[in-house]
Amino acid sequence: DHTNADTLRTPIVAVLGHVDHGKTSLLDTIRGSAVSEGEAGAITQHIGATDIPLDTISEMAGELIDPSDFDLPGLLFIDTPGHHSFSTLRARGGALADIAVLVVDVNDGFQPQTEEAIDILRRTGTPFVVAANKVDTTPGWNPQDGQPIQRSLEAQSERAESMLNENLYEIIGQLSDAGFSADLYWRVQDFQKNIGVVPLSALTGEGVPDLLTVLMGLSQRFMKEEMAIDVQGAGEGTVLEVKDERGFGATIDTVVYDGVIRNGDTIVVGGQNEPIVTEVRALLRPRALEEIRTEKKFEKVAEIGAAAGVKIAAPELDQAMAGAPVRVVRDRPLEDVIAEVKAELAEIEVDTAEDGVVVKADTLGSLEAMANALREAEVPILRAEVGDIAPRDIAVAETANQDEHKAILGFNVDLLANAESELENADMKLFTDEVIYQLIEDYETYVEERER
Numbered sequence: 001d002h003t004n005a006d007t008l009r010t011p012i013v014a015v016l017g018h019v020d021h022g023k024t025s026l027l028d029t030i031r032g033s034a035v036s037e038g039e040a041g042a043i044t045q046h047i048g049a050t051d052i053p054l055d056t057i058s059e060m061a062g063e064l065i066d067p068s069d070f071d072l073p074g075l076l077f078i079d080t081p082g083h084h085s086f087s088t089l090r091a092r093g094g095a096l097a098d099i100a101v102l103v104v105d106v107n108d109g110f111q112p113q114t115e116e117a118i119d120i121l122r123r124t125g126t127p128f129v130v131a132a133n134k135v136d137t138t139p140g141w142n143p144q145d146g147q148p149i150q151r152s153l154e155a156q157s158e159r160a161e162s163m164l165n166e167n168l169y170e171i172i173g174q175l176s177d178a179g180f181s182a183d184l185y186w187r188v189q190d191f192q193k194n195i196g197v198v199p200l201s202a203l204t205g206e207g208v209p210d211l212l213t214v215l216m217g218l219s220q221r222f223m224k225e226e227m228a229i230d231v232q233g234a235g236e237g238t239v240l241e242v243k244d245e246r247g248f249g250a251t252i253d254t255v256v257y258d259g260v261i262r263n264g265d266t267i268v269v270g271g272q273n274e275p276i277v278t279e280v281r282a283l284l285r286p287r288a289l290e291e292i293r294t295e296k297k298f299e300k301v302a303e304i305g306a307a308a309g310v311k312i313a314a315p316e317l318d319q320a321m322a323g324a325p326v327r328v329v330r331d332r333p334l335e336d337v338i339a340e341v342k343a344e345l346a347e348i349e350v351d352t353a354e355d356g357v358v359v360k361a362d363t364l365g366s367l368e369a370m371a372n373a374l375r376e377a378e379v380p381i382l383r384a385e386v387g388d389i390a391p392r393d394i395a396v397a398e399t400a401n402q403d404e405h406k407a408i409l410g411f412n413v414d415l416l417a418n419a420e421s422e423l424e425n426a427d428m429k430l431f432t433d434e435v436i437y438q439l440i441e442d443y444e445t446y447v448e449e450r451e452r
């Protein structure tokens, strides 16, 4: 139902992987090289995202890219901090990211959060490439700053190259164990069938031109149709995080993936209890090139179009949920938009049983991922909610019929201060972790030990 206002939007690229494998460094390098290419003005820093335009990508990729091969405007990168679940990134029941970069430390190979990311990529059908990072740590490495990886390999000793290859084939084997046929990206003929592995270093920048080239190529070839949007249409987005901001109260860091959102717009946002209907008071963007995590000063903008990251300030947002939909009400009845948001939330609603464990998670997406994993493990759920662990949750967990179900499984959540004292005398067990399968494994071990 797109009109002739159709334009191609920027593909959304999620960068994910295990803690410390180099996600943020990779983005810093992409930003940094972009600046050194003299294109500083062209990069736009968003809330939780960085927009790199095609011109800049093409300068960085040098001989690898001919910009006239592309008509997508560039790439919008989203960093996912190690403690933050990639599963937050959902949109219209699917994945918010159009494409993903799975960062794997060449020395460490697959780690728990790598496995978790792979599971979610598989479930959401998100195309991805693997960035085999930190090639510069190979003993005897001869760094070739910012060069394409083949150039860099030519400069390496046979010994260094074969040591790197050993690690790369280890990763390719791990991908195969996870059910993905993969190869070094220059050997991949069909990127829909095979996962491309790009050896690179976020530290020296070698191989980064290759990564950008592969990402542009993949987006252009396989996603062009999905990128066609009505730039004047009602904005649609996903809440990444709910944050208190001085002078603004509760705000939502949002990725807009369709249409445009304007100051003063009425929006509907998924909330803890019911959809929140409110009016945009301010649309905030970080000042140019400042790091979002340390950014304190924002710039007010009148409107922002997809794809983009923006902080939305509006009344009543304290009940908003990470992972929930955001919809602009424009040209159609408010009731319809509320119904749409409700329908989307209902999709994520977890099936609960008469008896079972209590589940708490940081975002809607991670709650859904927890529910899926528990269903597979045949662990019933009594109650599942987004949010930190409160005294009420402890009380609910204690009401479970079977003793083994008197438990709270908390994923990426904290124990609220007033719940701490209650926990001491509580007739239930608390499990928390930042890795879903670890959390479930701990619970299962506990159940097994009880039965002995």
Ligand code: GTP
Binding pocket: 017, 018, 019, 020, 021, 022, 023, 024, 025, 026, 080, 081, 082, 083, 133, 134, 135, 136, 137, 200, 201, 202, 203, 204
């Ligand atoms: P979380 O956000 O905590 O999950 O970590 P991350 O994946 O963003 O990792 P980050 O970029 O913070 O890097 C972790 C550490 O690895 C830092 O000390 C980096 O300097 C180092 N590092 C990242 N990439 C490279 C690389 O290519 N080579 C070398 N030698 N070190 C790297």
Ligand code: MG
Binding pocket: 023, 024, 025, 080, 081, 082
């Ligand atoms: Mg990071």
